[in-house]
Amino acid sequence: MPIKFNAIGSFLFATLFVGSVLAQDQRDIPFIAEDIHLGVASCAGSSCHGALEPWTNSTVLQNEYIIWEEEDPHSGAYKTLLTNESQRIAKNLGLDRAEDEDLCLDCHADNVPVERRAKGFQISDGVGCEACHGGAVNWLGRHISGEADHAANLASGLYPSEDPVARAELCLSCHFGTKDRFVTHRIMGAGHPRLAFELDTYTWTQPGHVAVDADYKSRKGNISSVQVWAVGQAVAVDSLLEAMLDPNRNRDGIFPELVFFDCHACHHPMSNVRWAPRDSHEIGPGIPRIYDANLIMMQILLQRIDPNMADGVAVKSKALHQASLQGYDAVINAARALKDATEGVIDQLASYDFTAADTKALMAGLLKEGLSGEYVDYAAAEQATMAASAMLQTMVDDGMISREQYVELSAVLNDCYSAIEKDEEYNPRQFLAALQKLQSAVPSL
Ligand code: HEC
Ligand code: HEC
Ligand code: HEC
Ligand code: HEC
Structure with missing residues (x-):
């Protein structure tokens, strides 16, 4: 299916994003960019972002500092x-004090x-x-x-954190890691x-310190939760493959x-005991398997928006799993082949115009994968649960479901959250039951 752009979408795209966001795609994250960092105190004044309560007459909340601090x-x-837990980690690694180590401070x-500074x-x-908005010296x-x-502001070094690709790169630079900082x-x-x-x-859950109201959307665009989820998955897959190809990591x-x-x-x-076979990797019992929760999510996305690419990616994903049974060189080659097969997918998802029909189909795909046994691994169940959250959010934001339906469906989804609460006690059968409940609640849409 070709990438769809309706007239309004492409108009907004042209006026809002070209020149601001698109040009920022190549933007270095604040950790790397050259700008000088002034420190939190320079943002925290009570007439700046340190107000105790949100302002009613301002475009932004103004109490961002208080939210962040508290x-x-x-x-x-x-x-x-400074905690005992960190001091123990440092000691186990043969380091002195965690708070003096770049290894820890970098994230x-x-x-x-x-x-x-x-x-x-x-x-x-x-x-x-x-650390997220960029060194403020020039703006x-x-x-x-x-x-x-x-x-x-963007032109003077403010980081475009509203743009899903830029945001994914920013967050994952610490929440997964890069060639410069990595949790091995x-x-x-x-x-x-x-x-x-x-x-x-x-x-x-950070929690956010923005109010996504009409004014916010007019300034920064109306980007749905589903789109943010989709881009986040593609960037996560790319980060994983990049790391697998990095000889230093x-x-x-x-x-x-x-x-x-x-x-x-x-x-x-x-x-x-819970091992079960999965068609998508065909790795036998008793063998470690490559982490593929984000790949499973990306597969669901591609099946909807680009079935041809989905087929290619499925073949290459399985080949990567299989290569892990062969050796180092085989894994490198397979990771490179998968990276090639996913070439362009981040931009494709970032510019795709997700419709209500897409959101519905994605929810159906998410449930189908799970019910066919793809979420036997904890991480996949965890990703699927958060994906369903993003989808329900978009459904209520786009008026596909009412507030009441949203509350009801969220209560059903809570069973999935309960099933993933303790990773080491994860029971795929309990998760499957929760997923079945969600499936019977969703068709009423
Ligand atoms: C972990 C990353 C992170 C940190 C730390 C952070 N922010 Fe943000 N901030 C975001 C994200 C993500 C958004 C939402 C996307 C956007 O609009 O850029 C945002 C949005 C904003 C906005 C825009 C609101 C709007 O309506 O346009 C302001 C203002 C802001 N942050 C101020 C601050 C201040 C002040 C601090 C420090 C006290 C801070 N932020 C710390 C990530 C962060
Ligand atoms: C690549 C980035 C990265 C590096 C490097 C890193 N951390 Fe972390 N750390 C994180 C993130 C992200 C979390 C939050 C994880 C989560 O809850 O999802 C975290 C969480 C933690 C926690 C748990 C905090 C809590 O509230 O429970 C401790 C303790 C910790 N890190 C200590 C360290 C120490 C000590 C080092 C250095 C040896 C270190 N970290 C290096 C990114 C990093
Ligand atoms: C400079 C590194 C860095 C960046 C960039 C960053 N984070 Fe974090 N994040 C951390 C660390 C470290 C922690 C753990 C803090 C602790 O408890 O000590 C954390 C914790 C969190 C948590 C709490 C996790 C939990 O298990 O409770 C959320 C949510 C989160 N980050 C979201 C984000 C988002 C969203 C972004 C991007 C907008 C982002 N982070 C960017 C380093 C980072
Ligand atoms: C191929 C098997 C394997 C995989 C995959 C694996 N680990 Fe481990 N892990 C080990 C082994 C072996 C040890 C060492 C256990 C020991 O010393 O008792 C260990 C130790 C640990 C420990 C310390 C345990 C202790 O008793 O102090 C933690 C925490 C940990 N791993 C977390 C993780 C996380 C998080 C992941 C996924 C990102 C992961 N491991 C993936 C095999 C694995």
């Missing part, structure tokens, strides 16, 4: 490094080089405003004076928690890097 785990990310703070900058602020002045609009299985073995991520769900001695594999294939109680 509710957002990013403000405590540095303090996490638990806005750890830009010293020459990119202005006078008021404090590393102890953790993942501060500029703060005009931004405060009210002279600059969003496009001018060694670090997890020392005690670091597993990293899980879904762009739409995590944007709102893809092995540890004679072993492959184990974070590319399904954690729970190795880590679950032996009394909780």
Whole structure:
């Protein structure tokens, strides 16, 4: 199916995004970009973003600092490094103090080089405003004076976090990692928690500090939860393949890097026996399998919007799984072939005009995959649950379901959330039952 653009969609696209967002696609994340970071204090004034209550007469909430400081785990990310848990991880890795190590600070703070820190900058602020919004040195002045609009701010170094591709790259740069910062299985073995991520769900559980109202949409576009979810999946797949192809990250001695594999294939109680075959990998019992939760989600997306590509990607995904039974070179070749097969998919999903019919079909696809046994692994069930959340959100936002229906369906989805609450106690049969309930609730749409 060709990429669809209706007239209004392409008009909005042309006026809102070309020149601002599209040009930013290549934008370096704030960690890498050259701009100087001023520090959280420069954003936190009570007449800036540190108001106690949202303003009624402003385009933005103005209390972003308070939300970040009081509710957002990013403000405590540095303090996490001072805990016994972090000190233990550091000790297990032969390091001195976690809070002095770039290895930890790179993700638990806005750890830009010293020459990119202005006078008021404090590393102890953790993942501060500029770690996501970009070094403010070139945009703060005009931004405060009210002279600059969003496009001018972007041109002076504000990071385009409203753009799903840019946002996915930003979040995953810490929530999965890049060539510059990465949580290896060694670090997890020392005690670091597993990293899980879904762009739409995590944007709102951060919690979000925006009100997506008419004014927001007129300034930044009306991007649905389904689209944000879709782009997040494609960028996650790309990040995984990139890491598998990176010789600095893809092995540890004679072993492959184990974070590319399904954690729970190795880590679950032996009394909780649950292995089941899956057509999409055909890896036998007792063998670790490559982590593929995002690939499963991308497959569901492609089956709807580009069935030809879906077929190619399915073949190459299975080939990657099979290559893991052969050896290092086979995996590299298969990962490269899969990367080639997914070439362009991020842009395709970012510019695709998702209709109500698409959202319905995607929900049906999501349920079908699950009921056919694709979610036997915990991570797939976890991704499927968050995907369903994003879909229900778009359904209510687009008026496909009423508020009441949304509340009812969310209550049904809660059974899926309960089934994934404790990863090590995950029981695929319990999840399947929850999915069946969701399926019988959904056709009434
Ligand atoms: C500079 C690195 C960095 C970036 C960029 C980043 N995060 Fe995080 N994030 C973290 C760290 C570190 C934590 C854990 C904080 C803690 O508890 O110490 C975290 C925690 C979270 C949590 C809480 C997770 C939980 O299990 O409770 C959410 C939600 C989240 N981030 C969402 C996002 C989103 C959405 C983005 C992109 C808009 C993003 N993050 C970008 C580093 C980052
Ligand atoms: C590639 C980025 C990255 C690196 C490097 C990294 N972390 Fe994390 N860390 C995260 C993210 C993201 C989370 C939040 C995970 C979640 O809840 O989804 C986190 C969570 C944690 C937590 C749990 C926090 C909580 O609230 O429960 C601890 C403890 C921790 N990290 C310590 C460390 C230490 C110590 C180091 C250095 C050895 C380190 N991290 C290196 C990204 C990173
Ligand atoms: C973990 C990443 C992250 C951190 C840290 C962060 N933000 Fe944001 N911020 C976002 C995302 C994502 C959005 C929503 C997308 C958008 O509109 O750019 C956003 C949106 C905003 C907006 C735009 C609201 C609108 O209506 O256009 C403002 C203003 C803002 N943030 C201020 C702040 C301030 C001030 C801080 C620090 C106290 C901060 N942010 C910290 C990720 C972050
Ligand atoms: C191929 C099997 C395998 C895979 C896949 C795997 N691990 Fe491990 N993991 C191990 C082994 C082996 C150890 C070492 C156990 C020991 O020392 O007792 C270990 C240790 C750990 C530990 C420390 C356990 C302890 O007792 O201190 C954590 C935490 C951990 N892994 C997390 C993960 C996460 C998260 C993932 C997925 C991203 C993952 N592992 C994937 C095999 C695996």
